[in-house]
Structure formats: C-alpha cells, structure tokens
Amino acid sequence: MRRLHVRRGLRRDRPLAEALPHRGRQDRLHGLHLLRSRLCVTYVILGCRALLLAVFLAALVGKTRSRAAFAEFRASIVALRLLSRRLSRAAAAAVVAVEAVTAVLLVVPAAAAAGLALAVALLLVFSAGIVMALRRGDGTATCRCFGASSAPLGRIHVVRNLALAAIGGAGLAAGVSASGWPPHAAGTAVALAVALVGALLVLRLDDLAFLFSDPKRDLS
Incomplete structure (x- = not known):
C-alpha cells in the first residue's frame, strides 16, 4: 500500500514537474524579447545621436571653414534684427561655441543625454528666432545655418528645426529604457546608415x- 501511495503521489506531481521546465523556457523567451526591445531602443538612441552629430558638425564646419564664412553667418544674425548689432555678433560666436560643445557631448556616450538636451534647446531657440523674423515680414534674412546656403528664411526651416528637436527628444525619451548591453555591429551599422x-x-x-x-509661383 505504501508503494502504491508513493506512485500515486509521483503521478500527481508529474504535471507540476513537467510544467516547471516549460515555465523556465517562457521566462527565458520573455527575457530575450525584453532584451531585444531594449537593444532596439539603444539603436534608436544611437541613430538620434549620430544624425544630430552629423548635422551639428556640418553646421559648425560650414560657419567656421573660413573667415568669410563666419562673417556671412554673423551678418545673417545681424540681418534678423532681433538684437543690437553688437549683441548679434556676440550671439553668432555663442552659437558656434554651443554647437561645438553639443557635438562633443553627442560623441561621448556618458554625456549623450546632455548633448541631446542641449541640441533640443538650441534648435528650439533657432526656431523661435526664425518665427520672430518671419513675423516681422523681413524677406532679406537668409539661412546661413550651414554656412553655404543663401536661401531666404521660411517656414520650412522652422519645420526642419522642430523635426530635429523632436528627434533629440525621442533620443532623450528612449534613454530612460535603454539597455546596458553593447549593441551588435549589424544593428549599429543600420542605425548609422539611417542617420x-x-x-x-x-x-x-x-x-x-x-x-x-x-x-x-517663383516667377510671379
């Protein structure tokens, strides 16, 4: 009778014993899915950083590649007539300095969040300045954001800056749930290519x- 009771007990516990390995597999699959999602977030942050870094580096090089280029950028700030001539010249130098700091912060992984935040703030300031210039109805102000272009300021530049600010904000938001695991080479290559x-x-x-x-419309 005792052996029979033991056998019945083993039969009762068999479903539980069979379920434990299955539950372990589910936990492992859930962990892998969570890790993949966090790695995707890591690639999003990397792409946002790379895109903004490329844009700010291009803007910095375009403004400082020569004295003439910086003089044209400084003149475009003066033409906005948002500040006095003296303050406009100081603002031009400040913009170049902040862009350089932003680029450095975006390169350093530990300072990436600060770089994204500074990029968003700078882009919002640019957008506000363009909107104020457009409201004044001065069509002579040009966009020297990247040094070479002489296109007049327009709403498209506001949209561009706001879109870049949104990308920076997305990178900041994604940083909250980012994984500490190093990204794979293939995923990194895709993120950099998209950026x-x-x-x-x-x-x-x-x-x-x-x-x-x-x-x-252009001819009219």
Missing part, C-alpha cells in the same frame, strides 16, 4: 525645396 541618410536630407533641404517648388 547618415537623414542628415543628408537635412543638409540638402534647401535644394530639395527648390527642386519641388512651383516654378510659376
């Missing part, structure tokens, strides 16, 4: 806007 394409579109925005503009 490069996005940066090229931003840098050539004036050319794209001219390409798709209405010729009749």
Whole structure:
C-alpha cells in the first residue's frame, strides 16, 4: 500500500514537474524579447545621436571653414534684427561655441543625454528666432545655418528645426529604457546608415525645396 501511495503521489506531481521546465523556457523567451526591445531602443538612441552629430558638425564646419564664412553667418544674425548689432555678433560666436560643445557631448556616450538636451534647446531657440523674423515680414534674412546656403528664411526651416528637436527628444525619451548591453555591429551599422541618410536630407533641404517648388509661383 505504501508503494502504491508513493506512485500515486509521483503521478500527481508529474504535471507540476513537467510544467516547471516549460515555465523556465517562457521566462527565458520573455527575457530575450525584453532584451531585444531594449537593444532596439539603444539603436534608436544611437541613430538620434549620430544624425544630430552629423548635422551639428556640418553646421559648425560650414560657419567656421573660413573667415568669410563666419562673417556671412554673423551678418545673417545681424540681418534678423532681433538684437543690437553688437549683441548679434556676440550671439553668432555663442552659437558656434554651443554647437561645438553639443557635438562633443553627442560623441561621448556618458554625456549623450546632455548633448541631446542641449541640441533640443538650441534648435528650439533657432526656431523661435526664425518665427520672430518671419513675423516681422523681413524677406532679406537668409539661412546661413550651414554656412553655404543663401536661401531666404521660411517656414520650412522652422519645420526642419522642430523635426530635429523632436528627434533629440525621442533620443532623450528612449534613454530612460535603454539597455546596458553593447549593441551588435549589424544593428549599429543600420542605425548609422539611417542617420547618415537623414542628415543628408537635412543638409540638402534647401535644394530639395527648390527642386519641388512651383516654378510659376517663383516667377510671379
């Protein structure tokens, strides 16, 4: 009778024993799924950092590649007539300095959050300045954000800056749930490639806007 009781006990406990390995597999699968999602977030942060870094580096190089380029950028700030001539010149130097600091912070992983926050703040300031200039109705102000372009300021530049600020905000938001695991080489390559394409579109925005503009409206 005792042996029979033991056998019945083993039969009762068998479903529980069979369920334990299955539950362990489920936990492992859930952990892998969570890790993959966090790695995706890591790639999002990396892409946001790379895109903004490319944009700010291009802007910095475009303004400081020569004395003439910086003088043109400084003149464009003065032409906005948002500040006095003296303060406008100081603001031009401050913009270049802040862009350089932002680029350095975006490169350093430990300071990436500060770099993204500074980029968002700077882009919002740029957007506010452009909006104020447009409200004054001065059509002579040009966009020297990247040094070379002489396109007049327009709403498209506000949209561009706000879109870049949104990208920086997305990077900051994603940083809350980022994984500490190092990203894979393939995922890193994809994130950097997407960031490069996005940066090229931003840098050539004036050319794209001219390409798709209405010729009749431009001639009128």
